[in-house]
Amino acid sequence: MGGIIVKEITAIIRPDKLEEVKNALAEIQCKGVTVTEVKGRGRQLGVTESYRGRDYKVDLLPKTRLEIIVNNKDADDVIDTILKTAQTGDIGDGKIFISPVDDVVRIRTGERGEKAV
Amino acid sequence: MDPTALNSGDTAWMLMSTALVMLMTVPGVALYYGGLVKKENVLNTLFMSLIAFAITSVIWVIYAYQLAFGTDVGGLIGNGANLFFNGITSATLAPLAPTIPITIYAAFELVFAAITVALISGAVVGRMKFKAWLVFVPLWITIVYVPISHWVWGGGWLAKLGALDFAGGTVVHLDCGIAALVLCIYLGSRKDVRLLPHNLGYSVIGAALLWFGWFGFNAGSALAANGLASSAFLATNTATAAGMISWMIIDIIKTGKPTVLGAITGAVCGLVAITPACGFVTVTGALIIGFATSFFSYYAMTWLKPRFGYDDSLDVFAVHGISGLWGALATGLFAAPFINSLGVGLFYGNPMQMVWQLIDIGTVVVWSGGWTLVLAFVLDKTIGLRVEPEEEREGLDISLHEESGYRI
Numbered sequence: 001m002g003g004i005i006v007k008e009i010t011a012i013i014r015p016d017k018l019e020e021v022k023n024a025l026a027e028i029q030c031k032g033v034t035v036t037e038v039k040g041r042g043r044q045l046g047v048t049e050s051y052r053g054r055d056y057k058v059d060l061l062p063k064t065r066l067e068i069i070v071n072n073k074d075a076d077d078v079i080d081t082i083l084k085t086a087q088t089g090d091i092g093d094g095k096i097f098i099s100p101v102d103d104v105v106r107i108r109t110g111e112r113g114e115k116a117v
Numbered sequence: 118m119d120p121t122a123l124n125s126g127d128t129a130w131m132l133m134s135t136a137l138v139m140l141m142t143v144p145g146v147a148l149y150y151g152g153l154v155k156k157e158n159v160l161n162t163l164f165m166s167l168i169a170f171a172i173t174s175v176i177w178v179i180y181a182y183q184l185a186f187g188t189d190v191g192g193l194i195g196n197g198a199n200l201f202f203n204g205i206t207s208a209t210l211a212p213l214a215p216t217i218p219i220t221i222y223a224a225f226e227l228v229f230a231a232i233t234v235a236l237i238s239g240a241v242v243g244r245m246k247f248k249a250w251l252v253f254v255p256l257w258i259t260i261v262y263v264p265i266s267h268w269v270w271g272g273g274w275l276a277k278l279g280a281l282d283f284a285g286g287t288v289v290h291l292d293c294g295i296a297a298l299v300l301c302i303y304l305g306s307r308k309d310v311r312l313l314p315h316n317l318g319y320s321v322i323g324a325a326l327l328w329f330g331w332f333g334f335n336a337g338s339a340l341a342a343n344g345l346a347s348s349a350f351l352a353t354n355t356a357t358a359a360g361m362i363s364w365m366i367i368d369i370i371k372t373g374k375p376t377v378l379g380a381i382t383g384a385v386c387g388l389v390a391i392t393p394a395c396g397f398v399t400v401t402g403a404l405i406i407g408f409a410t411s412f413f414s415y416y417a418m419t420w421l422k423p424r425f426g427y428d429d430s431l432d433v434f435a436v437h438g439i440s441g442l443w444g445a446l447a448t449g450l451f452a453a454p455f456i457n458s459l460g461v462g463l464f465y466g467n468p469m470q471m472v473w474q475l476i477d478i479g480t481v482v483v484w485s486g487g488w489t490l491v492l493a494f495v496l497d498k499t500i501g502l503r504v505e506p507e508e509e510r511e512g513l514d515i516s517l518h519e520e521s522g523y524r525i
Contacts, residue, residue, distance in 0.1 A: 050374070051312045051313065051376070052312060052418050052419070052432065053371060053415065055372075056311055056313055
């Protein structure tokens, strides 16, 4: 294999933005996506809830994690699309992580590399 | 109309009222409490109310009704005749309400007993052994509830004295609130004392069913389908609505935001406070009782509880004990003779009524608190009162029932 040609894009987004992001990705022909319901916190350490006059810090909030495997050349398009659709400008929009992937294998056919994406 | 012959209107209303009060426990209290606990304890919490209803239902027809409402013996207890309802026919009328059959009168009193003991569970959820609860329920009904209900409603000494309790401010609410306080102090705090409702929607449904069922509880306590029942009905709704609004106002003043849990808590406080008074007071009286009661219960919850550090899980003492206490006192203040000739309060020229109310309150506090402490001690030394630490950590649904509320 000559260098890394595939990237993994992991996006932590607001659960209510999932539909919008998924549809926008499909429009740019990015179809494969793995979705997980997760909990997490950011710099603000969650939110405060109040029950019967007492405040509780709820420091883990529900988020949705998307994992997308793309060829290098498509990575920026995917990142831009997520950014545009998942962004509200308020605290809690989430983050995107981009990392290299050594290889990809399609289990059905045994294809590897770019073809398997 | 013959006051000692069966009246079909009264009988129909009492059948209906009894079913309404049943709905308050199963599923009203069960859902109201179930929504407030963490999800690992939801089934255990629901189960405590359900089984309390079943156990009370069985012991009530065997012997408890006969002791609570049988012919008075010395002002202290019923004579216990007609065990298992032997000797009672479908034509037998209730001695204390002679226009309805004794069977529906007994069933009406049964559903009161059942909700009283079920309410206690809210203070101890998340850490009490279920086996201990199964033994606590019949013992508490027998030793605590039966005598008190006899004294106040069964023609006992408090009734003869002149204490007023239309539908159970002391018999039901102060009674269960004090027992809840004693039991939760004896059990000690949970490892996680936070009140973080896992499904507040359940609690809203539960509170709504309580409100609905309470019309049977309060208006049914007239034991007839008449003007007094209607007056109690309107007073009940008025105080409940006032309680909800005043709690919301406190929430807004204290934290800036109205909360749903606050609103339903205020409504329940209003229901509790108007319970002893509903068949004695005017609509104006009901408004004052309902508006004021949320302040007392809020204060008990947010000041008294943290100050003394007891872990009353779902605030049974603050809601039922304190609002029940206020309701009992308020009955002595606001009872209006033109609503019910049996009750003349302080504001209508009878200061002695406050004395009778205080004696009633003191008796219930001492009897319920004392015997609950004895029961807690005996159960703790025999079968044990509290679950193992790992069972508590794991959650009681899995560790005590091998079930879980949610497959997600």
